[in-house]
Amino acid sequence: MATTTALTATITISDNKLSLGESATVTITFSEAIRASSFTTDDLTVGGGAQLSNLRSTDRGTTWEVRLTAPGNPDPDFTNPGTVRDSTGNRIRVNLAGVVTNRASQAGVGEAVSTVTYDFDARRPMATITLADSLLTAGESTTVTFAFSEPVTGFDASDVNLSNANGTLGPLTANADGRTWTATFTPTANVSDATNAISVNLRGVSDLAGNVGRRTITSANYTVDTRDTSDTTGPTATITLADSALTQGQTTTVTIRFNEPVVGFDASDVVLSDANGTLGPLTPNADNTVWTARFTPTAYVNDSTNTIGVNLAGVTDAAGNAGVGSASSANYSVDTRDTIAPTATITLDNSALTQGQTATVTIRFSEPVNGFDLSDIDLSNANGTLSPFRHGEDRTVWTTTFTPTAGVVDSTNTISLDLTRVTDDAGNAGVGRAISANYSVSIWDITGPTVTIVLFDSVLTVGKTTTVAFVFNEPVNDLDAGDIVLTNANGTLGPLERDEEYGNTWRATFTPTENVNDPTNTISLNLTGVTDRAGNAGVGSATSHNYSVNTVRPTATIALADSALTAGETTTVSFRFSEPVTGFDASDIVCTGGTLSTPTANAERTVWTATFTPTDNVSARTNTIRVHLTGVTNATGNAGTGSAISANYSVDTRTDTTGPTPTITLADSALTAGETTTVTFRFSEPVNG
Structure with a gap:
């Protein structure tokens, strides 16, 4: 039987005091289950510009929840565009008439209104900072007041910035309304500074609605002059190292402690000439009496006597007194020798x-x-x-x-x-x-090996050999001299040796054939006789690039225009070489029976000529001219070998036509049994025959 009771609803909210962007859960409980398809956020009305999302039933259609989000952005760095205002007394309404139906398809009547209102707090907390005294001198202190625009939570000393304050702050004391805090400010001794301020970072402070501050607020400027006018003594310092025995990979903290606050102190005042290391940035404490830095020793040093110094003349106290002389640390050792083996x-x-x-x-x-x-x-x-x-x-x-x-x-x-x-x-x-x-x-290999044949020298002359490399694309088996073709090589190949560093390469020494001049030569390899490790044989053959072989040595013939020279005659001697030569001069020539002028070459350097002048008063039937070919080279640098010898020529330059006469004498002119004697044949002139 269908129901005839009108549909009703009750509305509750989990939090009715919302800050910027904060969310709460709204619960709507109907008097009976409704159809899910008939209820959407369009059936809900909210006040204060709030947003609704995530409408869902928590049972089978009787109880529903929806998220209500206050306007604005909760991020404290977000700049409020100014459109969000405080809003109070807001309600949530559900339109029941003709929109929401129960499972019998009956529509509700009128609307349901929440009995509890909700409020938006769109203001972030602000503050002002005031000092009771803005001109602080030696021995004075003052009260600092932090006045917030509304009650706040979370405010403590960590939110106060004293980096530009030149002083310290005592404990913070809050008044009963939660809006005002006070503390006693004590200025730093021996300071003279006309620009000082105290700041508060409001990002650590929130109001009772949960809105977080988003600014840093700063006090008005005040002056600090706490100098002791009776002080005429400059500052002193002590220098200590946290570690006095530094080894490889270590660093240490250096502390420079002054007896009073100082000004003008920086890295230029630190003396590291005997330090064996470098110093990082100097960091002072709040009152400029203690400075620290990280010391890094020099690598590969072994020195047991090291110090760090400070030139006090560059440092003054708050009264303007400069330090005198220098301060030095106690001795420390540096041993940064590397004894660790590489891994x-x-x-x-x-x-x-x-x-x-x-x-x-x-x-x-x-x-x-x-x-x-x-x-x-x-x-x-x-x-x-x-x-x-x-x-x-x-x-x-x-x-x-x-x-x-x-x-x-x-x-x-x-x-x-x-x-x-x-x-x-x-x-x-x-x-x-x-x-x-x-x-x-x-890697499954189905391809046979290939090879590149390289000669380290492509121009071979007399006495030269070269290395031939057979570079395969992969390791091979069965390579031997029988696979190498030298029919167009003009030379011989020594034993094949595998290169252990490059396992795919084989090398051998090539020696060119003697007395050959051929500009086109190659070495080939028959790949069909070579297999790779997978058993694939090579295909065809590979041939080296072209190289030249010139192992021909120069030869010569020697001819005299006249082969029977007499007194007063000379003759032309021609030295005719088999090819153009260099290095030929008189030092290469040996002649008998006369002298030779300096040889003169023709344009091609193949024929040299010289004039032969026989020696006076000589009668010699056998004479030759000889050239030592080892001092002569051809255009490719090949030297000749052995000697070239002319045909025989005779020299008879005698001017005396009378024949020789002899005188014969015996050393002993009375010879008896068993004796011998010397017989001397003395001619009137040199004789032959």
Whole structure:
């Protein structure tokens, strides 16, 4: 049977005194359950500009709650736009007529009005600060009054700023209404300052409604002159260090304590010439009698006698008296020698390497290191290669690119570093090894190896050899001399040796063939005879770049225009070389039976000529001219070998046509049995035959 009783509602609120932006819960209880779809915030009316949100039923449609939020922003830094005003006596209304229905679809009648009103407090607390005396001298104090615009809570000494006050404040005392606080202000001794103020940060203060202040208020200016006019003595100081034995990595607090407040003291007055360290910023206490700073000792120092000084002549007291002389700390020791060995961690940015991937390897040392390179890395369990290292200016972080080996499937791999080969700047060597975390390599290789053939020297001459490098894209098996093709090489190759530092590279020494001049030469490798670790054979062949071979040595022929020289004759000697030469001069020539003028070359430097003048009064049937070819080089720098010799020529420059006559004598002219004697044949002139 349908009900005929009119729908009613009661309204309550959890908090009826709201501050800026504060929320309260409104509870609406209907006389019976209503349809949820028929009740929205449009059926509610609130006063004072409040906002409604989050309407919901807490049971099956009889009891409903909605959030009511006061206008304004609770943030104390928020600037009140001025549109929010105090509002009192506000009510909440529910329109029951024709809007809200019960489950029998019957509408309510009229409206429901809350019996309890609610208020908004939109004002933030303000304050004024006054001093009973604005001209303070030695021995005086004064009362400071903090008068708030309304009763407040949370106000204490932590809200008062005395950084520009030149004095101290006694305990705060509140009056009964909660609006006024007083305290006794005592100025600092020996101070002369015409600009002083006391401030309060209202962000630590709230009114009874919960509104937090948002400003800093400051008193009017007052003067402090508490100088002792009878004081004519300058300030003194004591300097102490919290730690008098400083070691590597330590710092300490330095305290400079003056016997009275001082002015003019700064870092320029501190003497560190015997300190073995540096001093951080100086921080004074409130009355400028104690200054502290952080002292950092110099690295790599061992000194048992150190002091910090203060030049007192740069410091004055409040009466204007300058200090005299200097103050010095007690002695302290500094031993910041580094005795700690460097350590390292090895990380890869990819711990699961597959086909086509590489990883960045980072080696991070505990301090800057020296002597570190690829030779210190153990890749025996790495299944890959590393590029050259890169490092930053501080030499603590080193990076390289790791390229995994093709055709490898291995879930346990590491990179290791021998720390004993690395030293820090103090010369301490590392200890043991650093090993990376495990990483996996899974690269299925189906491609055969390729190779690049490089000759370190592409211009080969007499006596020169060069290194030939066979650089494969991956480690290979089965490489031997039978795979190398030298048909167009003009030379021979020594034994192949694998480069241990670069495991994919093989080297051999190439020796060019003697007496060859060929500008186009190559070395080839038959890749079909070479396999990678996965068993894939190479395809085709690879050929080096072109190189030249010139191992031809210069030769020469020597000809005389006249081969039978007599008295008064000379002849032209021609030295004809097989190619243009340099270095040829008279020191390379040996001739008999005469002398030779300085040789003169033709334009091409292939033919030299000189004039031969036979020696006077000589009769010699066999004579030659010889050139030592080792002193002669061709255009490529190849020196000749051995000697070139002319055909025989005769020299007869005698002017005497009378034949020789002999005289024959015996040393003993009476010879008996068993005796011998010397026979001398003395000619009238030199003879032949």
